[in-house]
Amino acid sequence: MAVPRRPNVQSMRKLLDAKTENEKEVESKDSSVPSLAEICLSSISTTLFRNKIRWRKLTDLAFEYRYVSEDRNIPKPIQNILCESMDDVLAEAKRWNAKHLEMFVEPAKSRRRVLPKSELLRTFYPELVWKRHSCEIDDVATCLHLIKTECKNWPLMQFQFACLYARTELIYDDWKFDNYRLSCFRKQVGDHPVYDFWLTMMATINKDRHFFGSSIRLPNQKVAQCFLFAIRNGYLQLVEYIWGQLTDSHREAIGMIEWRNMCYRTRDGEAISFLCKHLCRMNPVGTCRNAWQPFFDAFQHLVHDEKSDHLERNQYRRKFEFLLKHCCPILRTRLVKFHHFRLICDAFRYNEHEIFSLLLQNMSPDDIASAREHIDRIFDRNKTKTGDRLRRTLMRRQQTIQ
Template sequence: MELIEDPTTSRLADVPQLKYFCTRFIAISLFQANIRWRRLPDVVRSLKGWLAEIELPPIMRKQIHSGIGETICEVQRWGEKHVVLFEEEKPKLISDSRILRVQRCEHLRMFYGCITWKPNNPLSADDALLVQPELGLRIRKALFCAAALSRRVPAGAGRGPFQMIMSTSCRYEIDDLATAEKIISRECADWPQMQFQFACAYAMLDCLTNESLFDRIRRRAFAKKLSGHCLYDFWLTILSDSIAWEKMFSSDALAPKQKLSLVFQFAIANGYFELMNFIWERVSEPQREDFLIHPNCLLDFPGLLQWRRICFKAKHREVMRFLCNRLCVINPNALARITWNSFYDALHRCLRDFQDADESGSEMHDDNVRKLEFLLENCCPRLRSAMLSMENFKAITDAFAYNQSETFALLLEYLDAEQLRSAREFVDRIYDRKRSEQVRGFRQMVMRRQNTID
């Protein structure tokens, strides 16, 4: 009989099991071994075909399939983030031929080998061996067996993924800044324009002010090729001379310059936290307020669309945390309403798509669960509390009504003691009307969660 793991509300669930370490290692190793410069859809098809042919137990096949999906999803996020560095180009033919010219954004495929994954509080097997010798040996053996499932693991890749997967949280998250630094130093050592584009996006001031890399002549050449893009116009302006820098970040101005405002909005919309933080630290307090409450920025109409876009995309963690901590101080009620719309939409789709048994429904369900986890994890405590208690704990009661134990347990993890007492009242009302084993199990989950924090 197949063993089914019951959802839990214990904080011990934050520590992943060994199978998740192995799954993450396998998924990332398979991606690194097969991607090279290929398109992502081609890699997905080849990995699905390989996974269908290999002889594995169904549960292991399912776990590896899920890990590959998480890996591809994160790489897609990285690609979508950096496509905006290139202007949209119309399809053109190479002169005297019928071959379409490759668009500049396709160059990103050349940098897949530089992708660096975040370790998330790494704990190496050597450390585990010192703490618990038996556990450390088991980890090494499990990772060795997991690596054997990959047909083509790149040479020298054993140490990197090995360090990477030993963490307290098995997330699939790319370190964008470390990846950009590796691209600049390794892949683009003889490609100044691409170096300049990545350095601008991540506000690498030491690199941009290095005259041996980007002297005045090169900056003039970049201005001809890259003009018209708010990011490069901003940097080319302030790098021209010290007077332009002082004017751009003048503390006497009540409102920021147009170029400064545009590049700040560009950083917010596309998840360039380093660039956003670079600007934020150099502007005055009145200018910061203008960034946050300007009609074309975040809170006032039609600026509400900007925050709604951040919540809808649910991809840029650092940007959302940065803004949430500041916007909740200015207008918490408006922010809660906007975020609630995106949150409940993801929850409703998650509950609805779970009923679909086909593959497309399962993928949509996973995407919406990922979005739920993103919003719950990256909202500030004040906004998270407002969302979960919105409309008499509608999120909790809907997960309860749809019999979605995993979603229900996820939401319970983020309730405080007072909210749990209120949610318990609504759950008891449903339990009084419909007494069944399944409803009783949900009620016990709430009671166990209360016992862990009381």
């Protein structure tokens, strides 16, 4: 039996390592079993949302939610927990609405209606598919459900959802979308980058060579526009489809353009995790520099306790926790150490116990040891009881994980 060459052995090891990492991620996701309280809260909140939303705006429902728990004889602690769960549901519905606003092509001012086309999304609110025992919307399941039910006799909307979520089995269905319908779609939504990409690709014979050629220095303009739109609005399935066809140089060039704006929006966790994981492998320094300003901006708003909007309370706390949760370990470590541990030092200066503890949970033993030196210098200049308490928390954390 021939012994495989060294490059083949290395590639096999890489495949095995990637496979084990994926298995660990799946196991970690499956092992997180929600508690009975979380199951009850998610069930109550999503049921209230379905029953009360109808065709109304989210802001109207947000004001009504403030008084739902007060009208019933519920203890105050349970009222607070229920309000937080309702806020999570509203924030998730707001995310889904903002994500799908850009799927419509608004007509010219002379042909514009009283209400924009994006108001059609309000009719889909009762049909949203929520993840099991969670206050999160399953975007892919919602897309397939809307295609089969609400858009059953609406071919254009079916085509739009299929393109945005890269459902190739529906896009290339000649029986559902024949040449006559595709020509009509071209006239109606051909100005949109995603639909223009798919319509042009379906009309091209040599798709891979024409669109995703590796010999050209810059990617195709239609590919670049579609890829930027998918990253900007968090369509992970479309990002993965195009990502697999591009070279590393094209991926980095296009991904870095929208990376900072994506961190500012803090809207689509799965897309941010996917992009962060791959960009940090190619350019960790540039990825960290672009992500630092949105991360520090959310931190400053949180520290100074600035007010959120009427629809989403605790907005900046959600943003900060969102970025910490969905960043890859490489970026998280770099952000914590950026500017000589600026984040944890500011949390220590402003006596923010929750933020301080949250940052400690995302730090390695070496980072905690280095951060302790900076915190000791701050504590020596200004010794307070709160500072001593936070410093002892850091010391206990350091002794626990060593």
